[in-house]
Amino acid sequence: MNQSKIAYISFDTVPAPKGAAIHIEAFSQVLAAAFGDIHLLTVSPTAELINYHHIHPQVMQTMLPALGENLIQRVLYFRRLLRGWLEGKRFDAIHIRSIYEGLVIALNKKQYCDKLIFEVNGLPSIELKYRYPAVVDDRELLHKLHSQEQVCLTAADLIVTPSGVTAEYLHQIRNIPTDKIRVIPNGVDLDVFSYELSKRNIVNVPLQMLYFGTLSSWQGVKLAIEALGLINRDFPANLTVIGQAREYQIKNLKQLALKLGVAENLTVLEPISQKQLVTYIHNSDVILAPLTASDRNLIQGCCPLKILEGMATGTPVIASDLQVVRELGEDGVDFLLVKPGSAKAIKDAVLRLQNQRELATQLAINARQRIEEYYTWRRAGEALVAAYQELGIKRSMTV
Known part of the structure; x- marks a missing residue:
């Protein structure tokens, strides 16, 4: 043998x-x-x-x-x-x-x-x-x-x-x-997920939000779209969703966006290479990771790559306040954590970053340092x- x-x-x-x-x-x-x-x-x-x-x-x-x-x-x-x-x-x-x-x-x-x-x-x-x-x-x-x-x-x-x-x-x-x-x-591969603070002029709306990863229900992508609807009541914003999904999942997301009146503000893309993804991240104002409070996240646990990769890039991350996320950093220091299942909480966090640009910058700086040291x-x-x-x-x- x-x-x-x-x-x-x-x-x-x-x-x-x-x-x-x-x-x-x-x-x-x-x-x-x-x-x-x-x-x-x-x-x-x-x-x-x-x-x-x-x-x-x-x-x-x-x-x-x-x-x-x-x-x-x-x-x-x-x-x-x-x-x-x-x-x-x-x-x-x-x-x-x-x-x-x-x-x-x-x-x-x-x-x-x-x-x-x-x-x-x-x-x-x-x-x-x-x-x-x-x-x-x-x-x-x-x-x-x-x-x-x-x-x-x-x-x-x-x-x-x-x-x-x-x-x-x-x-x-x-x-x-x-x-x-x-x-x-x-x-995280730091050579791929390079660090670059946003150079976008925030005065020039719409705001660009990004979700990337699978579109499984535990990821909370629907919440991101609901938040998109709420944000657009105050000022224009777009959401780009990049990830693997079945046809019915994409259809459901687009139907929700249509129902909320933000169909034109939603773009859903198939999975792309990491290098292409980084370009989208650098062109975004915020990354959303609205994980749900499900047994998959609360009991089984996970280590969300999307959060780690986002933290490495210079774009601030908004994520659900779950223990699996708290393991990766500190709320208000490395990212903003929001109440799980709440589209309004996501909207409020986005508005906070819009109104406190120094906070957004400091979150991005701290997050990159944490990734370099630990992840x-x-x-x-x-x-x-x-x-x-x-x-x-x-x-x-x-x-």
């Missing part, structure tokens, strides 16, 4: 403009730099198996198809191919991100690896109902998801999560020992490598 050092396996498409793909690229690069050649296994964007070698010279990426008419079919298809790919291979460590790829490995851990690392960013038993609302009434499916998560959590030698809220949930609710959990927050991919990578070394994975002597 062929023993290799590390396999990083994820039921995600990489590269892609989504936060998950950005995270996977950053972590796979740092693992390769520290430990030598690694295998990265992800989902193919086509019906074909693809070998890809552009993320890092020492990252050997294989993309397996995940075909099917729904998520369950795609997961089962991917798992079948994953078993074939794993045949005859064994690793010092395998790094997983979900039950979709992880269950196969967790159930056969001794066969496939010495150490199993489970990176918990989200759990289907909590998140899936937001994507498929009918799931909320399917107790049998939710129980099965919960059970499969527990199998992976129990089998893992190390659990990595980006949020203290998630760590608390895993310990208190899922009974995972704290010494098995490492909190490693997300990071870079370099810092996250160093923490990940240290966690691997604690498991006994030795750094490569040839890198």
Whole structure:
């Protein structure tokens, strides 16, 4: 049997403009730099198996198809191919991100690896109902998801999560020992998300607001549009929404804007590259991150990349006052926090920044400094490598 050092396996498409793909690229690069050649296994964007070698010279990426008419079919298809790919291979460590790829490995851990690392960013038993609302009434499916998560959590030698809220949930609710959990927050590529204080003349309205990220319901994009309607009662403002969404989600947002009389003030764009996104950020007066007070954000936890990336750029951020956000900075110092679920609170915060330009500038300055000190991919990578070394994975002597 062929023993290799590390396999990083994820039921995600990489590269892609989504936060998950950005995270996977950053972590796979740092693992390769520290430990030598690694295998990265992800989902193919086509019906074909693809070998890809552009993320890092020492990252050997294989993309397996995940075909099917729904998520369950795609997961089962991917798992079948994953078993074939794993045949005859064994690793010092395998790094997983979900039950979709992880269950196969967790159930056969001794066969496939010495150490199993489970990176918990989200759990289907909590998140899936937001994507498929009918799931909320399917107790049998939710129980099965919960059970499969527990199998992976129990089998893992190390659990990595980006949020203290998630760590608390895993310990208190899922009974995972704290010494098995490492909190490693997300990071920002400072070379891409460059710092530039706004040069826009605020006298020249309309105000330019920006939301970027997925359009999932827990992100609160509808609140941003409701705030857009309220703000336009006082002065002209535009909102640009950039992110991955289904057709019905975009339709619902545009219908809401039409109902509120701000259809012409809303622009919805598909995901774009990070470099293109930075241009939009620098041309905006404020970034909105109106996360909802849902179990996904309050109980499971998260580490919103949109907030970190916005903080790095010189454009002030307005976000919901949730613990997952308070972990990242201080209200009134690094960003403005507002009551979750309140479009009026967002409007009031926007007006405050409009009327207190010195505050807006100071928030942007402080936020960039905080990102530079605490939230870079370099810092996250160093923490990940240290966690691997604690498991006994030795750094490569040839890198």
